[in-house]
Amino acid sequence: METHHIRLTASEIGGLWANYVADSMFVCVYKYYLAKVEDNEIKKVLEHALDLSQQHMQVVKKIFKEEGHAIPLGFTEDDVNLDAPRLFSDEFFLFYTKQMTKGALVTYGTILPHTFRKDIREHFMSCMSSTMELFNETTDLLLSKGLEVRSPYIPYLEEVDMVEKQHFLAGWWGKQRPLTAAEITHLYSNIQTNFMGIAVITGFAQVAKLEDIKSYFKRGKEISKKQVQIFVKYLRDEDLPSPTTWDAEVQVTTESPFSDKLMLYQISMMTAAGMGNYGTAIAASPRRDIAVDYVRLQGEIGLYAEDGLNLQIKHAWLERPPHAADRDQLMK
Incomplete structure (x- = not known):
């Protein structure tokens, strides 16, 4: 049975385009980080991050080629100098990765509801799943090294209470x-x-x-x-x-x-x-x-x-x- 080819929508094109450009930047960043990192545990996290960005770029490039859509320039080896001295510490590389995965999860979660074609949905679901893995890996390592600072603790509620005064909104x-x-x-x-x-x-x-x-x-x-x-x-x-x-x-x-x-x-x-x-x-x-x-x-x-x-x-x-x-x- 012949299947009808479904064109990409504006939201799908925009999401893929932004995905490619951002990951081309991360490829440059993580190649530099890997050239400088000394801690082997942190190195494994950075290798994982680089691998994900490269995979995402390959998928988007394949889709755009099949659709006859121009591939963004993004960022290339001309935008990174691997021989430059260290600019940030190993610990910072880990902090950075945690914050970037948090941002990526928000971005993918925003794009996914606006995708329709099955292959595009699968791509962004895969991006979310793999980024969640990297997020957990990074958080676990920060905790194990005593570098992660938890958000504040507050008392547990002992009973349910309803808001009764407008003062709740005051400020x-x-x-x-x-x-x-x-x-x-x-x-x-x-x-x-x-x-x-x-x-x-x-x-x-x-x-x-x-x-x-x-x-x-x-x-x-x-x-x-x-x-x-x-x-x-x-x-x-x-x-x-x-x-x-x-x-x-x-x-x-x-x-x-x-x-x-x-x-x-x-x-x-x-x-x-x-x-x-x-x-x-x-x-x-x-x-x-x-x-x-x-x-x-x-x-x-x-x-x-x-x-x-x-x-x-x-x-x-x-x-x-x-x-x-x-x-x-x-x-x-």
């Missing part, structure tokens, strides 16, 4: 209600991701070649530091601990292992993920003061993200993503 004046478990989760997680961003961007600012890129990274570091202080205050007001910084994991060097193009893309990707995290946190934070802070800070990093895109355009580093047909242009 600007007077005595505030205690933070909910969900609010604590998102505050803690957003502190962690900002601390990771500060460490990454500190290293990148040290080694960036172009002055406008270096200045952009410095500005991003200051934004993250300011936002961390706001989130930490909420936890401290409840006598809850906050995560530790990773600044000390950045080594003293000015020779770059990555192209400015790759570093700017990495920061743009992390900034976009941060905006998404804040959006999720707003929905999970009934207290008005917390929600308002998230909205304000989301706007701040949104402007920062826009400036990053302008820099990519300025230096001709931004690949045009798949897009709808320009009918007006075609009819001229």
Whole structure:
């Protein structure tokens, strides 16, 4: 029986395209990490991460070739210098991998519901499954090495209680209600991701070649530091601990292992993920003061993200993503 060939939808093309570009960057990053790592246990995790990124790229390349769709340029061996000195510690390589797997799981979970063709669904389900394995492997190793910092503990509920007062939503004046478990989760997680961003961007600012890129990274570091202080205050007001910084994991060097193009893309990707995290946190934070802070800070990093895109355009580093047909242009 002859089967009808089903074309890829816009959401499928967009998901595959973004998947390829991001994993081409991770291939460069993990090849460099593997050239520097000394801890054998961490090395195995990095090898796993590299293997997954390479597998994902191969699948997407095969699909695009079969469909006659252009394959993104992404990032190549020209964007990484394996001979550059170490920029981050072995422990940082592990922290980085944990944070990247968390982001990837969110990304795949967002793309998967918008896929239809069986092979595309299977690809993204496989991406989720393999990334979950890497997430567990990374978390287990961080715990075994005493490097993982758990989120705060709170008392167990002894009985079910219903909210009876509008004060549950209040948050600007007077005595505030205690933070909910969900609010604590998102505050803690957003502190962690900002601390990771500060460490990454500190290293990148040290080694960036172009002055406008270096200045952009410095500005991003200051934004993250300011936002961390706001989130930490909420936890401290409840006598809850906050995560530790990773600044000390950045080594003293000015020779770059990555192209400015790759570093700017990495920061743009992390900034976009941060905006998404804040959006999720707003929905999970009934207290008005917390929600308002998230909205304000989301706007701040949104402007920062826009400036990053302008820099990519300025230096001709931004690949045009798949897009709808320009009918007006075609009819001229």
